[in-house]
Amino acid sequence: FMRRSRETYEKVGLACSEYKRKPFPGQVYNLGGESNTIKPSCLSCTHFKNEHCDIDVYDKIAARMEK
Numbered sequence: 001f002m003r004r005s006r007e008t009y010e011k012v013g014l015a016c017s018e019y020k021r022k023p024f025p026g027q028v029y030n031l032g033g034e035s036n037t038i039k040p041s042c043l044s045c046t047h048f049k050n051e052h053c054d055i056d057v058y059d060k061i062a063a064r065m066e067k
Contacts, residue, residue, distance in 0.1 A: 014040050016042075016058075021038065021045065022045065
């Protein structure tokens with residue numbers, strides 16, 4: 001399987017139909033002109049707990065992307 005890196009989590013997050021962004025308090029990080037949006041990523045998804053996808057879609061999406 002793909003190495004679990006920040007980049008992989010972002011690619012899987014973008015491809016995931018179940019992605020649901022965690023609510024972050026006061027989303028004001030990128031004050032340097034970047035848009036204030038958070039990229040879809042497993043790391044910012046409500047289904048991602050303790051470095052694991054609790055609805056088991058990560059492995060399916062990662063496997064599909066490897067091909």
